[in-house]
Amino acid sequence: MTTHREPGGQPSGATYRNPVLNADWSDPDVVRVGDDFYLTASSFGRVPGLPLLHSRNLVDWTLVGHALDRLEPEETFAAPRHDCGVWAPSIRHHDDRFWIFWGDPDQGVFQVNAPGIRGPWTRPHLVKAGRGLIDPCPLWDDETGEAYLVHAWAKSRSGVKNRLTGHRMHPDGTSLLDEGKLIVDADRIPGWFTLEGPKLYRHDGWFWILAPAGGVETGWQGAFRSRDFFGPYEERIVLEQKDTDVNGPHQGGWVRTPSGEDWFLHFQQRGPYGRVVHLQPMRWDEEGWPVLGDEGAPVTEHRRPALPAQVPAAPAADDDFPGGRFGRQWQWTANPQDGWATQHSGDGLRLTCVRTADAHDLRRLPNVLTQRLPGLPSAAEVELRLDSEEPGARAGLAVLGDAFSWIGLQRGADGTVHLVHRFAEGVAERERDAGHPRPAPDGRARLRIEIGAGARCRFLADTGDGFRPSGPVFAATPWRWVGALLGLFALAPDGRSPAGAATFTRFRITAL
Structure with missing residues (x-):
């Protein structure tokens, strides 16, 4: 497998540029252990x-x-639930x-834990049941030996928002010791x-809550402090857009380096690209309050943290699918079933043509393998061979969101294979043709999506005579909380017998 370098965060002398993660790593939080930093993010309904x-x-x-590994209850996430x-x-x-706490807005506060970052991680444990309980964060207070938990509220489930609730927590992280108190x-x-x-x-002797407000597109980062966990808290805005082009700079985590430097990682909402991650310098003023960025405004370029040099790196995007296995960057749109992807002795991703009654709406399908849309102009390319002999079987490369479009291969009733390009608007219940079908005589094609400024996508395919454009430009759209995704899929009409498979090889993302 090769590693594609995401644009953003590239070294420039002794400086870096934001965003450092130029793709949808939503709601980031960070922790340091020794000389290593670890970050996690929201994953909503995708698996793992x-x-x-x-x-x-x-x-x-x-x-x-x-x-x-899987979302629970299993049956609840057997179909996509993108938000x-x-x-x-x-x-x-x-x-x-390591401990990770999160809120499922329909079930409550969960946690998992592990002895090392690579696991093994425990199964999800429900710490507090209830609808609308979101964004939990624990604190083990080394000064007193007490443990605490704070969480926010989702109005869509609870009818309540704009407030924070605090609890005493059992030190083992499994349960709460009180009914909770409104602390902000x-x-x-x-x-x-x-x-x-x-x-x-x-x-510095204070309980601190760093919390955003004002909404994901236009909000700000707030800081709250109190001598007592249950309050009262005083507040201050510590990061906002001001005269920059970084809208809604907020929601993230504070981390301190071994040498004592303070930094803050947060997201910026960028529509179809999702929530990209910025790194802000952080200091403390004379009154003991944090100051983020350039006097409270987000920085575009800044001196790098005083940390040891690291080989330039970014989350992988390219994949050769060795032995039929796919890389960590891929996630299913719901809990997967055995047999959707088949391991074998060669390279290439062999996806089973899963039979479904929803073959004309990718948004409803759990068996779409996805990764994040890159945040700067890029091209996604993959080679496809349709091995299924089943009439109506299809496979392709998609841009998936509230609206979707895909290009790929489909076998007709007469046994021939055609290149097809289809799309559906956000309000449409099924797809329709975006371009005229054309023969793919060998049942093979190279597929390409060029993602331009504003996530405007141009679809192309090569069926043996070079790349040719197909259909109009498609404007990628997000889902409610999720940026648009690139996806690979293989389908067949509803039925009982096995419908064969499709094989994808050499998935690449290149900068344009």
């Missing part, structure tokens, strides 16, 4: 969930695994273990709304 990224310099990150599942996790290291009510703070995403810390 809770991505785990590693860095030694806070600028260059690699994806090293996931903490959640449900894992919301805004927090990652911590305590008692020689942002309805009482003039101009504040949609307070969420709290991260809880202990510093």
Whole structure:
């Protein structure tokens, strides 16, 4: 497998440029253990969930695994639920273990833990049941031996938002010791709304809650402090857009380097690209409050953290699928079933043509293998061979969101294979042709999507006579909380007998 370097975060002398992760790593949180930094992010309804990224310099990150193999309950996530599942996790290291807490807005607060970042991770444990409980963060207070938990509320499930609830927590992280207390009510703070995403810390004798407000596209980062966990808290805005082009700079985590430098990683909402990750310098003013970025405004370029040099790196995107296995960058759109991808002795991803009654709407299908849309102009390319002899079997490369479009191969009733290009608007219930079908005499094609500015996608295919464009430009769209995705799939009409497979080889993403 080769590693594609995401644009952004490239070295420039002794500086870095934002975003350091130029793709949808939503709601990031970070922790340092020794000389290593680890980051996790929301994964919503995709599987595996809770991505785990590693860095030694806070600028260059690699994806090293996931903490959640499957979503539970299994039957609930047997079909796509793109805006449900894992919301805004927090990652911590305590008692020689890694801990990740997150909120499922329909079930409650969960945690998993492991002795090392690569696992083995425990199965999800429900710490607090309830609808609308989101964005939890634990704190083990080394000064007192007490443990605490803070969380926010989703109005869509609970009818409540803009407030934070605090609990005492059992030190083993399995349960809460009280019914909870409202510790920050942002309805009482003039101009504040949609307070969420709290991260809880202990510093300089204070309890600190770093929490965003104002909404993902236009909001700001707030800081709250109190001498007592249950309050009262005083607040201050510590990061906002000001005169920069970084809209809604907020929701993330604070981390301190071994030499004592402070840094803050947060997201920026970029529509179809999702929530990209920025790195901000952080210091403390004379009154003991954090100051993020350039006096509270996000930086575009800044001096690198004073950390050891690291080989430039980024989460993998390219894949040769050795032995039929796919890389860590890929996630299914729901809990997978055995047999969707078949291991074998050669290279190439062999996807079973899964029979389904929803063959004309990729948004409803659990067996779409996806990865994040790159944040700068890029081209995604893959080679496809349709091995299925089943009439109506199809496979292809897709851009998937509230609207979707795909290009690929389909076998006709007469046994011939055609290149097809289809799409569906956000309000459409089924796809329709975006370009005229054309023969693919060998049942093979090279597929290409060129992703330009504004995530405008141009589809091309080569069936033996070079790349030719197909159909109009398609504007990628996000789902409710999720950026657009690139996807690979293989399908067949509803039925009982096996429908064969399709083989994908040499998946590549290149900068344009």
